């Protein structure tokens with residue numbers, strides 16, 4: 432009986448067994464790694480304001496290079512106490528802005544905040560936005576947490 436069993440089995444060397452266990456472990460680890468967003472914010476800029484103007488706007492590109500979606504929960508520019516995300520919509524040739532609570536950033540996608548589109552409205556400017564000045568925006572993402580990005584103010588009409 433024992434002779435038959437022994438004859439039917441091929442001996443596996445210790446080295447081969449270790450390699451097999453190692454590759455199984457790697458596969459298990461890969462399967463356990465949760466898909467995560469990978470957020471990169473670029474091209475942060477604002478437009479210089481005219482004298483007396485107390486409201487400005489900032490723009491940026493938010494890319495998600497990860498396998499999971501994320502969501503922008505809030506954004507605040509360093510230029511004033513209050514910022515809010517706005518969407519621009521045009522109905523019958525009349526454009527209006529509506530407040531946006533959150534902004535979905537899809538997996539492997541990008542969302543651009545642009546003039547005429549979604550933008551960060553900067554309310555109650557304490558000082559004018561002057562071309563050449565720099566500012567910061569504190570962003571809060573649902574999964575990626577807080578990110579502070581730097582931007583530059585450009586002259587009106589330059590882009």
Ligand SMILES: [Cu+2]
Nearest residue numbers: 517528550552
């Ligand atoms: Cu607005």
